[in-house]
Amino acid sequence: MLEYSRWKYLVILLVLALSVVYAVPNVFPQDPAVQVTANRGSQVDAAMKTRVDAALKKQGVPFASSEIGKDGNLLVRTATDDAQTRAADVVRDEVGSGYVVALNQASTVPGWLRAIGARPMFLGLDLRGGVHFLMQVDREAALAKRFEATAEDMRVLLRDNRIRYNSVEPGAGNTVVAVLSPGQDLSKVRPLLARDMPTYQIEATADRISVRIPQAELDKMLTDAVQQNIGTLSNRINELGVAEPIIQRQGADRIAVQLPGVQDTAQAKRILGATATLEYRGVVEGNAVEARESGNVPPEARIYNSKTIGPDGKPLPVLLNKRIITSGEQLQNATSFFDSQSGTPAVSVRLNSAGGQRMYDYTKDHVGKSMAVVYIERVPEVKLVDGKEVRTTRVNEQVISVATIQGVLNRDFQTTGLESMKEGADLALLLRAGALAAPMDFVDERTIGPSLGKENIERGLTAVAFSFVFALLFFLVYYRMFGLITCIALLINLLMVFALMSVLGATMSLPGLAGIALTVGMSVDANVLINERIREELRLGLPPQKAIAEGYERASGTILDANVTAFLAGLAMFAFGSGPLKGFGMTTMLGIATSAYTAVSVSRGIATLIYGGRKKLKSVAI
């Protein structure tokens, strides 16, 4: 009757061993480090490592080691925070704009532990600090984008109303100027524009009509753009799986991002600032090479470079329509995969309904014609001009694939021709997270210290330890032998929570630790339920062993119901909360799951071990 099968003991031992192994990385300290990853077109290799090593030695910056990790990144470890900052500066100058250089914390967990996926928990911004990025919205680019969009709106408006024009382009002083074809009626255009763009000032002279966007409107647009960028950035950080970041607007046009702990900061930095997106455009027929040589480009077309290099050593040009069919902004979902047909990495995309409709309309009318996919990326560059750092950006547009429209396309289709699987994955992530409303540049990057004082951290940790000890002591006194069993179960529970959180890459902050204390406080509930039930059965006159078995049996149902509901509350916090709330929800869920297991299974195993074998058990110390 009081029995426990052997395989269940085995499971307990296995769980215990795994918990120890995966919790252990948390005791290893972390080194300040500098991480270098390659941008599109560059590579981290031994030659680059030698260059970096030499540059560091030349500048007299002490560093402990430098190695190229399995993830293809170069990691330079330093002894102090100070050396880390200096090393980062030296490395950044040495490798140039082909690489992203970021401050990082490197783990000192031995390789064999890392090989089985054991890693330490990240400590939160409050306990350990992290990295701080300051990004500035590029006003000029944001405004230019807005003017271009207004120009496109005007083109559509004119075309829809059958008014021919020579050009519609952004002009000087916040204006967009439309030059109409001779013989077009200017007086017809004015009311059209006034209707569609009521807040803009419209001026007309002879054959041209100009629309001025008021400054207030532009300011508001910039504010909205910053707000939307904050949303996009937090999406991207979420996609990267960085827990508990802080993202704040700072001043009018800056965004401060703080990321905690040891993480892939270089990857984070690249993704944060990235602007890669896709555009789908129709191919304009004609000899593109000739058009490039002569400069005689059809009015509706622009020359783009394609990926393939022509016989003259230059990229082959392609003539594409100025009108976009659809772009990354109209995307709903994207995933990367390897396309075996073309033998290249690819992304499969799903457009929103508006984008899908446009794609449908276009492909319906152009079956048999060609369509091109343009990969657009904004590459920030820092140059030294007269000893001063000058930040510029270069827009990199490349046609990655041209395909004949075989049939009508809908919302879902695939784009091939990407350079690497990593590029595919990054692009899919960026497309999913949404585009930046305005491009941004990094203006500052620092390590940042813990936001809590040393004293506060110590007090917090002591308090958490105390709260745990309180619970244990109470059990020992109140339930004696079963108190001891409960204590062992609680300790194993704690170990399991730590191990699971480490494996899942959770971020540990002080409130998170308090959350663990609370989970322990709550998880005693399962043990109390069992112990009280055993007492009750004993009072009803059941023999001790029977009472123990019955107590566990009957309490299990209650524990299940009580824990499932509490688990739901944790799940809600995890699913809908952000930052610390998310972490808190996760801790709660893990704690509930492990405490249910340890209370029902582990403590029962121990109780059986102690009381199960005795033939004549008179009384139980409970």
Add this chain to the structure above:
Amino acid sequence: MKPFNVFPYDSNIDFMRMRWVSLSVAFLLMVVALGAMGARGFNFALDFTGGIGVELRYEKKPDVDKVREQLASAGFHGAQVQNFGSGDDLLVRLQADGKQEAGADKASSIGDAVAKAASLAGNPAEKRSSAVISAQVGKDLAIDGIYAVLFVLVGFLGYISLRFEKKFAVAAIITTLHDVLICVGWFALSGHEFDLNVLAGILSVMGFSINDTIVVFDRVRENFRGMRADPVTILNKSVNQTLSRTVITSFVAFLSMLSLYIYGGDSLRGMAEAMIIGIIIGTVSSIFVACPLLTMGMLKVSKQDLLPKSRDEEALARRP
């Protein structure tokens, strides 16, 4: 050996007799909590309001804890001070006086005041920059919060209806909302600072409260199936039977949170406070609110509601 006991096991307190009183008190408390939220609002912390960020440069490496002390004594409460980059720079973030986001000119003057207050003896601080910073949590937190509460309500309703009965689900949800409301109301009433940690604490009260209520309901279910008595007697008996467990669990959880409150320092105090209140209210309400609700109007349970379904009967028959 005789076991230790907090409560005598044969306790037979007639909780149900005072059910009108206890429910009225619970209702009043909820009204007070809602009133306090409406009338006084919350004393939101930096996470929610945003404020001003000031970058300071010192002549030599400053003692961060000393700077924190000096800022606090100069009246900049709740200022966050962090090492910024290597060496001599600090980042200070604090709320503007008006609690709302201040203008750029105000950021500059507050920045100067902070630099003055943060200067250490023989190691003056110089303001490098100061700017208005936005709240850490977006405006969508409120919407997410509503989603989260809806999710929890639907989840509870579904699960408890499935395992118990719809009336139990409704009573449990009312009890949980009651606990959370009072907890939130306390922060409005007392004007204690409300930050993200406090919010986390309040949300976890939800888990604790439902846990407590379900344990009592579980016993009610068992007794309804096994005892021949009128519902009020059964409810009373169930509360009495679980009393010992309820008190012990809550006491241990209370001890843990008390230690956080006493020793945890500023950063954990708000959270611990939220949970201590939640634990007390949750425990009391599982006895005085949840069960009495099951005797009221539409929520009145009868034996029929819990008559074991056919497959449960088999399970019961198998029991010794």
